[in-house]
Amino acid sequence: MSIQQFIQEHIFTPRLNESQVLVAYDPEQRYRDICLAMATEKRVVVDATESSIHSRAAAVAALGQLGRNEIEQLLVYVPAPKPIEDEEKQVDPFSFYGECGAVFPLGDGDNYMTLCLRAKPDHTTQIRAVFDDNPNPDFAVINAIGGGLNWPNLRAQLDVESTRDIIFALLAPSAMQQAALKESDSWVAEAKELFKVSIGLVLKTRGKTWSAIADELWRFVLFSEFAFDLPGGLPADLLDVPRASDAAQPLIEDICERLRTDSRRRDTYIERAEAIEIELNLKDSCSHLTDLGTRDTFPFEERTFLLQAMDALQRGDTDKVRLILSNHAQSVWTGKGESQSQWDLLRSALALVESCEDHERILSDHTQSMEKLIDFYVMQLREVDRLHREFEQAVSDYDWQDTQGLMKPLQQQARKQYGKLMEKVQGIFTKHLEHSGWPLASKCANTEVFDQLVAPKLMQSGNKVAYLMVDALRYELGVALAQQLEDEGKVKLSVALAQLPSITLVGMASLLPGASTDFRLVKKANKFVPYIKDQEVETVAQRMDLVRKRYGQRFQEGRLEEFVRNRFDVEADVELFILRSVEIDSHFENHPDTAPTEIINALKRIRVAIHKLKDAGFHEVVIVTDHGFFMNTHAAAGDTCSKPQGDWNNVHERCLLGEGDSDNNHYKLSCEKAGIRGDFATLAGPLSLASYKSGMLYYHGGASLQECVVPVITLELAAAKQAPIEQASVVLNYKNGAKRITTRLPVLDISLESQDMFSVGSDFEILLEAHDKNGNVVGEAKHGGVVNPATGTIVLKPGDTTKITLRMQLEFEGKFKVKALNPSTMAIFCQLDLETDYTV
Known part of the structure; x- marks a missing residue:
């Protein structure tokens, strides 16, 4: 096809067919012959080259013919530049025809070279x-x-x-x-x-x-x-x-x-x-x-862009970091799990640094009282804790690969920024603590939770209430969990204040029946023991025995993990069912480097437990916790606090109970003012977030927003909203059908194919895990990007396809199955058989 034919058939004719009138402006007179050749019995071409007066008359006459349906189209050829401004259009006798129909050239797509390229x-x-x-x-x-x-x-x-x-x-x-x-x-x-x-x-x-x-x-x-x-x-x-x-x-x-x-x-x-x-x-x-x-x-360029972004972040040029992240969000090199981990870590660091800077700017607006500071934490500041946790999760995902220490400066900077803000907040918190005491009368105390939220529901026989006692579920995690449970029913998240000192021994006892009036700490030898009235409640058995004495056969308890694994069932006549979860605290105490990932597993188990409770006939769930925690990853060597002289019980290296001196590095208040009833006179602790022992990456026991402000979640169970799996099918694929993975961070394609027109608008939540032959989890979707860092799940709509990095356990080698699961029921949507083939 010649260029003339192309312009006639693909440019002028379609516009005439659509608008009936076309004005072609052509100052170089390049297209005149093309236009003149388009005249037919039903298409009039007016040529304004020779005479403006005659052509205007001819155009008016032709427009009349068009109005009377005597012709079908009018093409006006004008050997002049197209008018752009209103003033130019006013003096152009043919601009009226362009307003009635179409104009050539319309934009850059109509310039001569572009037309030639299209032809x-x-x-x-x-x-x-x-x-x-x-x-x-x-x-x-x-x-x-x-x-x-x-x-x-x-x-x-x-x-x-x-x-x-x-x-x-x-x-x-x-x-x-x-x-x-x-x-x-x-x-x-x-x-x-x-x-x-x-x-x-x-x-x-x-x-x-x-x-x-x-x-x-x-x-x-x-x-x-x-x-x-x-x-x-x-x-x-x-x-x-x-x-x-x-x-x-x-x-x-x-x-x-x-x-x-x-x-x-x-x-x-x-x-x-x-x-x-x-x-x-x-x-x-x-x-x-x-x-x-x-x-x-090439891959080395991606490394260069990553280094540029890291350098920009360290110089405070967050705009450049965002630009680089935007340009490389869809880079082909994120198809390599190792590269994706580095970019996810950078993205997490940027989010944390910016959030710290934003909240530091507005902190002074919320420090007038303890109540205002807590409200600020609950509404906004806890987001910084969330971002810090997700950042540490990204560090944990990548750190084992970082043999050259490439990302260490980034880690240090983000942690330093977080530590700087939280130390400032802590100074304000401890100042108010000495002045206002604990807990605040305007806030619910943990000792009041059971008596106010659970006991009244059990006064009427037939009500079935599940009471989940989750160790170390700090407030920002409660927010994440509440969001996850929204599909399960009516969720309400409220704030409670933990009992001091903020340790499991005290906190779990404070959540028992009667704690609001009868909880106290009794001094025994060189330790203290919690009591409810005259009953010792130091151990799990003692705590559960107290509940059993009050509710008898209406009560049953067990570990949440065993309940999820179907190792026991709920008895038919049970109306108070207590499930205990200790995984978050236990993992932080023993494996703080990898604990952020265990948090996600704990929340996953809670979701599964909720679904099982629904099947067991429970309609109400109350989720509580004993205390929060602080992740002390920003601390440098020697960042500790020396204990003052006195007869003190050292509680988890974070606070002191007893009597003794004070100094400029400690807060000190009476136990009565601190809400601690019993045999002790004074509570003291570091004014800062330091501990009495170096090297502690995780702690609780002291007084801080993170340790003492905790969530209470109440849930009225309802039917699940997720669409039936019959409406869509999940498809997993690895490297176009490959069956062996050569990296511990393989990238899989996951897609959701619609099977009926009604599921197109539905969201499907999917949990991706790798299981060995015994059903043990040996790999999980790496958090970040499309993988929700709070749930470890992916949300897809029918027709969506995305890439997910699977983070395999370092110790595992052999055959395994990648399973796409329903995160509430753990039903298998689909699975893929793979095998490791590592070169190292």
Whole structure:
């Protein structure tokens, strides 16, 4: 098709068909003959070239004919620039017709070169080269491009049409295309000519096989994109590497982008790019360059962008960090789990640093009283704790790989920023604590929770209440859990104040019946023991015995984890069912480095327990906790506090009970003022977030917002909202069907395919886990990105497809199943059989 035909049939005719009137402005008179040739019996063409007066009269007459349906279309040709401003339109006699219909040119898409490129998409390189030499080439020049060369063998064997599709297929052919290329080498001569005229590649290989030609083509295409993107030009030792001419840049970039975004070719792209980077020694050759452009064609560029973002964050240039994160959010290199972990850590660090800065700016507006400070924490400041926990989770996910300490400066900066803010908050908190005491009369105390929220529900026989006592569920985790439970029924989250000192021994006892009036601490030898009235409640058995004495056979208790694993059932006549969970606190006490991940597992088990409670006939659930906790990862060596002299009971290295001296580093108040009834006179503790022992990454027992402000969640159970699985099917895939993983951070594709039209708007929540042959969890979806860091789950709509990094346990090797699960029922949506094949 000639350029004239293209403009007639694909530009002017469609606009006339749609609008009936078209005004073509053409100051160069390039399109006059095209317009005049379009006149027909039903289409009038008015030419304003010779006489403005006569053409205006002819246009008015033709418009009248159009109104009377005597003609179907009117085309007005005006050899002048299109009016842009209102003043220009007022003096242009033909602008009225443009307002009635359509105008040419409409925008940049109608400029001459763009039209030529659209007319001959297979020859963009040659067209751009022509326009570089002459910005106004004749139609004959454009029509001569291509010379009738249609690549018949390539088109037939590859079953594609355009030049870009042919090159794309030769880079990464499908199985059918590859088989066709092997059958005959008749395509080779055509391919050589096509490469030469379209991208400027003169093949050097004498081989006639696809693999030999593909090797050279891959190197040429990828290196060309890299060179186009390099702002300062190539290093001297790379100047002789073959690359495309500037005119071929759009075609090269389009092909590379298609290779990176096509899920079937992405792994091939990664392998080729890694090999070419090594072959050309790009990392060393470009080691002195600081600006590599915006595209990360090769893996070493992605490392450079990551380092730039880390440097910008350390300099406080958060705008640059956000820009780099935005540009590389969909980078092909996030398809490698190790790279994704680094970017997730950077993203988490940025969120934490910015949140710390934002909250530090407004802190002074909320410090007038303890009540205002707690309200600020509950409504806003607890978000900083959430972001810090998620940051530490990202550190835990990546730290084992960081053998070179690449991310250590980032970790130190984010932790320092968090520590700076929280130390400032702690100073304000302890000052108010000495003045106001604890707990505040305006807030619910933990000792009041059972008597106010549970006991009244049990006064009427037949009410079935589940009471979940979760160890170390600090307030921000309660917020996350409440959000997760919204689909299970009517959820209410409220705040309570933990009993001091904030340890499990005291906190769990404070949650028992009668604690609001009869809880006290009794001094025995060198320790203290909690009592409810005259009954000792130091151990789990003693605490549960107290409840059993009050409620008899209406009461049953057990560990939440065992209940979830179906190791016991709820008896039919039980109306008060207590489930105990200690996993969060236990894991933090014993494995603080990996504890942030265990938090997610604990919340997952609570969700499963809620679903089982619903099936067991429970309609009301109350979730409580004994205390919160503080993650002390920002502390440096020597950040401790010395105990003052006196007869003190050291409680978890965070506070003191008894009598003794005080100093400028401690708060001190009477136990009565601190809400502690019993045999002790004084409570004291560090004014700061320091402890009496170095190296403690996690602690509770003291007085801080994180340790003492806790959640209470009440839940009225209802039918689940998640759509039935029959309405959609989950599909898992690893590397286009590969069955062995070679990294402990494999990236899987997960998609949700709709099976009926009614499920299209539904959200499906999916939990992804790897199980060994015994059903033990040996891998989990790495948190961050689309994986909710609070739940470990993914939410998809039918038709969605996304990539998920699976974080395998370091110790595990062998066969396993990746399971997509319903997070409430643990029902299996689908599963994928894989096996480890690590090289180390």
